[in-house]
Amino acid sequence: MKITNLLKIAMAGLILLGGVESGHAQFGKLAKKAKSKLQGKEANDNSTSDSGSNNTSAKAEVEMDWSEFDMSAAVTFRSLLSNTELSDKGSLDVNYYKAVFVPNNKKDGSQASFISDKHIKTKVYKDGELIKEFIYEDSQRSGGNKKLFIKADSQDRIQVDEHGTGTYRIDFYAGQKQYYTFDFEVKSKKNSDAYADLSTLWYVEGPWEDYAYLKFEKGENLILGAFTRHLEFNPNPANPKKTDLDSKYSYKLYKSGNVIAKSKEPRSIYVSRGTYKLEKTSLRLLESKNGSDYINYENIEDGQYKLEITFDHEATPRVFEFEVKDKKVVPIAEQVRSENSDPMKLIEGMNEDFWLKRK
Incomplete structure (x- = not known):
């Protein structure tokens, strides 16, 4: 039975037995005891609640x-x-x-x-x-x-x-x-x-259009990778449900000012609306070298290079410069741990992807 109900019953009994004034006096004493008991109960309830909160707290981080x-x-x-x-x-x-x-x-x-x-x-x-x-x-x-x-x-x-x-x-x-x-x-x-x-x-x-990468391993062609997208609501007026844009992708690679590799012809690609997608291609030599039509680990030469990437849906070509030394692409400073001032923003290529920064 609730404490408030007990108080009401007690007061009624005291009034009947000893009169109103006596009943009120006795009730005052009883009320103090009840209040004290109620406060104790609330304190216990709060203590139990706090304990439960601690028990359900998040697990400490590993x-x-x-x-x-x-x-x-x-x-x-x-x-x-x-x-x-x-x-x-x-x-x-x-x-x-x-x-x-x-x-x-x-x-x-x-x-x-x-x-x-x-x-x-x-x-x-x-x-x-x-x-x-x-x-x-x-x-x-x-x-x-x-x-x-x-x-x-x-x-x-x-x-x-x-x-x-x-x-x-x-x-x-x-x-x-x-x-x-x-x-x-x-x-x-x-x-x-x-x-x-x-x-x-x-x-x-962000950095999607500001970087491209080159990747090659022994026995493989040099691969060029770059990201692109388009921002047209209706790239195909004849077919409004088609959201990809028909475009073309080409490249030119210069060494010491001379073109040494280029697309045989611009490659047709489908460009996604809003979302960047990766386009990859091998780099085709103007003249075959060491029995290959493409740049690979065996035929690449040391020196200074310039790369131009052209997407027909973009206003200007993307231009990159890089150096090859000991048959390896020299990484940019952002990709070298000892040269990058912020480890949390290191450009990580796992010694496979060598990133180039747009000029």
């Missing part, structure tokens, strides 16, 4: 052994540009990244578990405010645990129309420590056609 590898951890630049993917409708995917030198072991020496420790994470910010945190329980390791494939098989996307345009940033964590960051701009474009299916086109701006 502390990783960052001495496991000599090299600083980083996310590969190609996976960042390929998989930080914003659809034209405003759906941002933050998944399927490749990283290197992220510790496998915890500080206590035991191996960390992707599922139980939940230590592989990203935090996504918009204009400095945290909007989403992702955990990657389906991640995988390879290459003697030096390589980490960051993935979550079932993961929500971020709808940027709920957050708006601005500066977005992805911070990468292993346990309690952040080891990498990537920022870019999210922008939008309004459609003047009120009857169109897509009223707002969402897109990113």
